[in-house]
Amino acid sequence: xxxxxxxxxxxxxxxxxxxxxxxxxxxxxxxxxxxxxxxxxxxxxxxxxxxxxxxxxxxxxxxxxxxxxxxxxxxxxxxxxxxxxxxxxxxxxxxxxxxxxx
Amino acid sequence: xxxxxxxxxxxxxxxxxxxxxxxxxxxxxxxxxxxxxxxxxxxxxxxxxxxxxxxxxxxxxxxxxxxxxxxxxxxxxxxxxxxxxxxxxxxxxxxxxxxxxxxxxxxxxxxxxxxxxxxxxxxxxxxxxxxxxxxxxxxxx
Numbered sequence: 001x002x003x004x005x006x007x008x009x010x011x012x013x014x015x016x017x018x019x020x021x022x023x024x025x026x027x028x029x030x031x032x033x034x035x036x037x038x039x040x041x042x043x044x045x046x047x048x049x050x051x052x053x054x055x056x057x058x059x060x061x062x063x064x065x066x067x068x069x070x071x072x073x074x075x076x077x078x079x080x081x082x083x084x085x086x087x088x089x090x091x092x093x094x095x096x097x098x099x100x101x102x
Numbered sequence: 103x104x105x106x107x108x109x110x111x112x113x114x115x116x117x118x119x120x121x122x123x124x125x126x127x128x129x130x131x132x133x134x135x136x137x138x139x140x141x142x143x144x145x146x147x148x149x150x151x152x153x154x155x156x157x158x159x160x161x162x163x164x165x166x167x168x169x170x171x172x173x174x175x176x177x178x179x180x181x182x183x184x185x186x187x188x189x190x191x192x193x194x195x196x197x198x199x200x201x202x203x204x205x206x207x208x209x210x211x212x213x214x215x216x217x218x219x220x221x222x223x224x225x226x227x228x229x230x231x232x233x234x235x236x237x238x239x240x241x242x243x
Contacts, residue, residue, distance in 0.1 A: 046130060049144075050142075053144075064144065069175075
């Protein structure tokens with residue numbers, strides 16, 4: 001993993017943390033990678049799609065929801081850390097995420 | 103075309119093969135009504151965006167449309183690309199739901215009906231999607 005990747009991962013992490021902090025009205029300091037999106041933050045699918053839209057604009061993502069849905073059925077994104085990892089993989093692989101072992 | 107059906111008179115357009123329901127707060131969609139750009143291209147079709155922007159309450163229209171897509175997901179129990187399911191809702195009890203031919207063929211859907219209602223408060227919509235399969239001949243005919 002090169003330096004650019006590390007910078008991008010840090011950027012993605014910051015966006016995810018900021019997003020859920022604002023959406024769920026919770027101080028960012030109370031959110032960790034282990035925070036559960038459903039049980040701890042009362043998050044839902046619209047939040048995840050809104051977050052994806054932010055990344056679509058920022059990185060020009062071209063993933064289709066059908067691919068993402070199939071991926072999430074195999075590997076659910078339950079925690080903030082899962083969402084960060086998922087977003088990193090989407091930015092890297094787009095629709096090929098289905099063929100990637102995470 | 104508005105489809106009506108009744109469990110009392112058996113006027114359903116075919117056998118019920120699936121049903122899904124979803125509810126969302128209307129105010130959550132306000133952010134997607136501003137600006138010229140398409141707000142969520144992997145969720146809403148361009149036609150839905152144009153329709154919502156021409157309606158009296160774009161956020162209500164988008165909210166109903168999103169609920170319809172989620173309800174279809176629950177009805178077919180499989181991921182699909184949301185823009186291929188469109189809802190054009192004018193504020194009445196039913197919306198005009200259009201599902202792509204590919205999805206209809208894959209899940210053997212002959213017709214889909216979307217019921218829209220307000221629940222709990224003025225800020226919440228619930229959409230129920232009923233999926234009907236091809237009509238079958240009655241026994242003995």
